[in-house]
Amino acid sequence: MDLDPDLAALSPLGGFFVLRTVVDGPSAPVRSLPPLAQAYGPLASDADADPLLVRVRKVAAALTVPEVRIAASVAHLGLAARLWSTALGCAVLYGRIPDLDPRLLHWDADGSAPDDLWLAQVRPLPGDAATVVDVVLHGHLEPLAAALRARHRLAAGLLWGNAGSALAGAVRELDRWARTNGRTEAAARARALAGELFTHPRLTTTGTLTGTAFRRRSCCLYYRVPGGGLCGDCCFARPPGSSPHATSG
Incomplete structure (x- = not known):
């Protein structure tokens, strides 16, 4: 099944899977939004013009986090989930994926969640695991992790754990x-594709995938958000520092 210009098959899957394209109308803001390549590049001299900083600050304000790096982890998890979801949704439903080159994929960093992404041009690629790895993991998650580690000193294990968690969730x-x-x-195609993707060296050590259930080996720090509790795939049985008899959401 060929990719259609507006990737309509993704719409029933929900907000994490939908990818806006320039055919969504003449008012499409793709030209006024920065490409993700800009977010992965050097830190902008003007913080308000740096999309990655804008997103992290937005998440920090929304969650009232005690440390900015917690917001950076949560922002990373959200963007990783969007990238995996879009690619996997297309691979499963179309058998092909669009080229998600960071220079083609534009990001409204100040938008709501899930992250608002616009694709400037729909260029079809094969929908196999190797192509998904090349497009998502190498094309986005590696430069995104490098940018976040440089700016917020996040551990590599945490970031790749986020990537594994986001993939399993998608x-x-x-x-x-x-x-x-x-x-x-x-x-069946989604589960088979997941199995192939989790054999990649960057992902195989991030956790244990059983069917579609995932248990990660690192923590995204969400438990440190006021009232956050533990995620469903957290490596902890209870928030660190809490009473053994405490419960979490």
Whole structure:
């Protein structure tokens, strides 16, 4: 199935999967939004013009975090989830993925969640695991991790744990949608693709994938957000420093 210009097959999957394209109308703001390549580049001299800093500050303000690096981790997890979801959704439903080159993919860093992404041009690529790795992991997650480590001193293990968690979450949602809608072949394709992706050296040590359930080996720091509690795939049984009898959300 060929990619259509507006990637309409992604719409029923929900906000994390939808990718806006320039055919969404003449008012599409893609030309006024920075490409993700800019976010991965050198720190801008004007902080207000640096999309990565803008996003981290927005998350920090929304969550009232005690440390900016917590917001940086949460922002990273959200963007990683969007990138994996879009690529996997296309790979499963179309059998192909669009070229998500950071120079083509534009980001509204000051927008709401899930992250608002616009693709300037739909250029089809194969939908196999090797291409998804090349487009998402090498094309985005490696330079994004490098930028965040340089600016916020986040551990590499935390960031790749986020990447693994985001991938597992995308597969889980895709599998759930497919099963609910009687698309058993799509569910099987999503799980098979996940299995292949998790053999990559960057991902294989991030956690344990059993079916679509994932248990990560690192923590994203969300437990340090006021009222945050633990994520469903957290490596901790309870928030560090809490009582053994405490409960978390």
